[in-house]
Amino acid sequence: MRGSRIILAATSFLYVSGAVAADIDLTELRKVEYTSMSPTWSVVGSLSPTYTANALFSRDDRRGDFYYEPDVSLRLDGKLAPDLSYRIFARAQFEAFSREHDGNAAIARLGARLTKNLYGWRISATYENRYDYDGVFRDLAFTSHDVTGAIARDFSFDNVTLSPLLQLTYRFSDLAEARRWRADALLGIEVELNSKWSIVSTPFIEAFWFTDGLNRDRQDQIYSASLGLKYNIASNVSLTTNVIYEARNSNVALRHYRDWMIGPRLDFAF
Template identity: 65%
Template sequence: MRGSGFLLPIVGLLGAGTAGAADVDLTEFKTTATVPPYYSAPSYSAPSWSVVGSISPTFTDNALFTRDNRRPDVYYEPDVSVRLDGNLTNDLSYRLYARAQYEAFSREKDSNFSVARMGARLTENWDGWRFSAIYEHRYDFDGIYRDVAFVSDDVMGSVARDFHVNNAAFSPLLLLTYRFSDLPEARRWRFDAVLGIEVKLDPRWSIVSTPLFEAYWFTDGLNTGRRDQLYSVDLGLKYNFASNVSLTTTVLYEARTSNVPLRRYRDLRIGPRLDFAF
């Protein structure tokens, strides 16, 4: 599903993407079930820089993300962001960021994928709810930063909140996106509903899960009229080495349905992920 060379025009037909959750970056919202700093209630402070990222070797039983041509493989995914965070008021925070991410497969090189993006976000905290407006400019590449497949501008709005019950944290998120792109097939609306769950076993160990639902409405080119839905469930065990370094081993099942039969698939992924923030 993630083509190389002559397959690039068809990449738009699948909505382009990473194995983590189709084509749009959810790391800001879905990297772990832990409530991240993004969700903290803002208080005024000077702007601060940080480097945030993850490294994750992962096994998949459907490296090409297709319905019929299923092939198992292992891929390696570094994902690093540089961020500038600050506050305009006690309740209004901002983030500027640049991010690089790629997936390198062991055997199925046609699935190699990479993306570079720059973005900005404003978040208003109101009575425990977080309302965000996000703009992101991104470049999707064929292979590992080889040829530009297409260029996109994503405009997003989200609402989120955290709930705590004893040793459990629940972080629901709703996200709506429209993608403008120089490739007509990549233009679409997208809706995400995510629930981050973390149950602490002790100060270092947690059970984590992030069930996800995504819906796509493609608007242009050969994808006009296409409707996709993606369902993802996972279960993981997380160990905190420190407040800014953790290792999570996860089993994830993903299924995509579509009114275009060839775009339907299912996938099982297993692997550890090292998360860090400095």
């Protein structure tokens, strides 16, 4: 009974939801300079209490609810050469709903990344060993090995910064239904109003091609757009209030959904 429930939760929520925060760290959209060849430790994370209009990512059974999502990473960053940097990281996050506890989920990851700076572009290769849980670190639903290639760059025009990111991931997993290709295209937009305030937006498109199990030949596309106001509390702490609209289309009609979310997000780095 428990195994069936875990697989159901895994196939219906954990790896098919459109929540970009669960898979892409938005702080990666902007370039980070490492001036020293010596390794540097840091703790980076966010806390985001949010209202969602569709807590279970359902096509027909829409339920509004509030949830909070702590997301914390421990990082070791360094440089192998002036234009080649590395990162070793451990990251944990979860979503806990106030009423719709079937939507609770958690993820733990260990990974490493190499980034090459080439003609202003950042070209990265990342490996993650990922653990997805049903509930807040309650029952392990499945484990995965994600291999990702990405390319990103910043473009600045006066007070406007555009940060496009393209990446492609394949997931190896002990759960057949979780194995898939994933492509992401994001554009981070920040318009500085002054030294403290900015208008921010992150439109993105995701595409999934599932390769095994009951999800074989399934294809999903997720579209999202956001608009927010960011306040820089300090050089390493900011508060952003976002309104987000998200939609998923699929060749499995049951997987269609529409959602909108609103809430503040506190970002920090130490």
